[in-house]
Amino acid sequence: MPELPEAERARAQIEKVLGREIVFVDDRDTYVCRPHAPGEIAEALIGRTLTVAHRRGKFLWAETSDDGPELGLHLGMAGRIAIDEPAHEKWDRFALEFADGSRLALRDKRRLGRALIEPDFDHIGPDAALISRDAFRERVGRGSMPLKARLLDQRSLAGVGNLLADETLWRAKLNPKRAAGELSEEELDHLRRVLRAATRDAIRKGGVHTGDFIPHRKRGHACPRCGTTVDRATVGGRTTFWCPNCQP
DNA sequence: AGGTCTGTTCAGCT
DNA sequence: TAGCTGAACAGACC
Incomplete structure (x- = not known):
């Protein structure tokens, strides 16, 4: 049940794979990847790299190379970021695979996490740890x-x-x-x-x-x-x- | 084994 | 508009 501290750990996990070329994207879960159809996120990301990992509150997003779209991630209630762990058929709701063979997965038993491109955070307030x-x-x-x-x-x-x-x-x-x-x-x-x-x-x-x-x-x-x-x-x-x- | 509880977000009400 | 309720999910627990 991730809150801000767990989200910050997840952001640090994402940082480990910055700069690696994305060669495969598993975006088949249409609930977690809503509103995208299968293949849409893959098309937007394959060939690019993640360049910067951000967090505000529990919301995570990464910039991508070559003016690519941002990739938004949310852990939901039970999600975590798994780096280079053996793929889990059931609980890996979204995954990126990189040219060097490494892998990032959104592992989420409850399926309440999210993965989407061009996330909109306009309605989200300031981070609880940074607010004036x-x-x-x-x-x-x-x-x-x-x-x-x-x-x-x-x-x-x-x-x-x-x-x-x-x-x-x-x-x-x-x-x-x-x-x-x-x-x-x-x-x-x-x-x-x-x-x-x-x-x-x-x-x-x-x-x-x-x-x-x-x-x-x-x-x-x-x-x-x-x-x-x-x-x-x-x-x-x-x-x-x-x-x-x-x-x- | 079945019912209840769990937590976050969002749609849909008043 | 502010605030409330329930749906969505699926595993953990009793």
């Missing part, structure tokens, strides 16, 4: 939506998933159900600092889904800070855990 203080105040601190729902909205802010949202709100001692627009500037600034720190920690630990990032995120578990049993509810359409004592 003023932009954060403006984009997050508005509206009547629950604060957690606002953090998960990739148009407001790109990169925060369910686990990172819970971890960040727990560290910041903010209740996920509070209306985002009712936070003070001080609370928003604090939230932004905590979010950046939590994101850095998650990247360092190799991702947010390693198990120990937010250990109390289970029914009936105790808050690591005060021992209170955590509450559980659906907020913004997502399962949410919080400490009713620390996050009033």
